[in-house]
Amino acid sequence: MTRDAQHSESMPTASSSAAAGRSPHATQPLVLLKDVNKHFGPLHVLQNINLEVTKGEVVVVIGPSGSGKSTLCRAINRLETIDDGDILIDGRKLPAEGKELANLRADVGMVFQSFNLFAHKSILENVTLGPLKVKKMKNGEAKELAMSLLKRVGVANQADKLPAQLSGGQQQRVAIARALAMKPKVMLFDEPTSALDPEMINEVLDTMVQLAKEGMTMIVVTHEMGFARKAADRVIFMADGQIVEQAAPEEFFTNPKSDRAKDFLGKILNH
Numbered sequence: 001m002t003r004d005a006q007h008s009e010s011m012p013t014a015s016s017s018a019a020a021g022r023s024p025h026a027t028q029p030l031v032l033l034k035d036v037n038k039h040f041g042p043l044h045v046l047q048n049i050n051l052e053v054t055k056g057e058v059v060v061v062i063g064p065s066g067s068g069k070s071t072l073c074r075a076i077n078r079l080e081t082i083d084d085g086d087i088l089i090d091g092r093k094l095p096a097e098g099k100e101l102a103n104l105r106a107d108v109g110m111v112f113q114s115f116n117l118f119a120h121k122s123i124l125e126n127v128t129l130g131p132l133k134v135k136k137m138k139n140g141e142a143k144e145l146a147m148s149l150l151k152r153v154g155v156a157n158q159a160d161k162l163p164a165q166l167s168g169g170q171q172q173r174v175a176i177a178r179a180l181a182m183k184p185k186v187m188l189f190d191e192p193t194s195a196l197d198p199e200m201i202n203e204v205l206d207t208m209v210q211l212a213k214e215g216m217t218m219i220v221v222t223h224e225m226g227f228a229r230k231a232a233d234r235v236i237f238m239a240d241g242q243i244v245e246q247a248a249p250e251e252f253f254t255n256p257k258s259d260r261a262k263d264f265l266g267k268i269l270n271h
């Protein structure tokens with residue numbers, strides 16, 4: 001699908017895309033988790049998680065440390081196995097391994113807290129690598145795509161440098177471009193700004209807000225409430241491996257229902 005087609009299909013406003021998820025006529029969710037459970041030894045890190053994310057929807061996941069947010073992201077990208085339940089991406093169940101898994105992983109872009117760029121490859125090579133190796137794209141085409149994505153995230157002029165020559169904020173934007181180069185259907189972000197110096201946080205959040213506006217389906221673990229207010233259709237609050245509550249951002253931040261959420265918001269708002 002061309003970007004433009006994707007835009008026009010998924011450009012509805014935040015509220016209408018969230019409403020689409022509740023409509024009986026809505027198309028199947030892009031990401032679907034059904035009764036997902038995961039243990040690490042005795043620790044029940046994901047407890048009966050049910051979650052539907054509609055195409056174009058932006059979901060922010062927040063919650064205390066250790067509540068299972070990263071495990072949830074990693075499970076959706078199959079970096080982590082689950083014990084039982086189902087995870088479907090665009091109606092397809094996650095395959096266990098092999099080529100099919102590689103293809104499906106390409107549908108799910110992921111950006112981590114640390115940028116994980118290849119240190120000895122140029123910025124351009126970091127972005128072309130996936131399209132060349134996994135998508136078998138031609139050299140020229142991959143370069144063109146990479147340059148357009150680097151331009152989009154505002155670092156095209158850094159293309160020939162090595163990652164260490166860039167600021168943290170620039171590296172994280174390259175990581176976003178690299179994930180986008182695989183033309184994912186959904187982007188997962190796990191605390192993408194928490195390792196950044198404060199003055200670099202906004203440049204990364206701005207890139208993400210832009211992506212959301214363009215209709216990208218996103219699941220974002222972040223405590224940046226400004227981002228949640230600006231870009232999220234829905235906030236999901238996790239605690240102890242469970243989704244404790246979920247609501248539109250304004251509703252959640254001004255009127256949290258559970259004591260856990262009230263307590264958590266009290267802590268992050270006051271510090």
Ligand SMILES: Nc1ncnc2c1ncn2[C@@H]1O[C@H](COP(=O)(O)OP(=O)(O)OP(=O)(O)O)[C@@H](O)[C@H]1O
Nearest residue numbers: 040041043045063064065066067068069070071072
């Ligand atoms: N590979 C692992 N082996 C054992 N325990 C793990 C593993 N990964 C995570 N855990 C535990 O699972 C729980 C959930 O971890 P997870 O990283 O998903 O939490 P989180 O909500 O992302 O926390 P944070 O806000 O600190 O990033 C924690 O108690 C953690 O210690």
Ligand SMILES: [Mg+2]
Nearest residue numbers: 069070071190
């Ligand atoms: Mg985490």
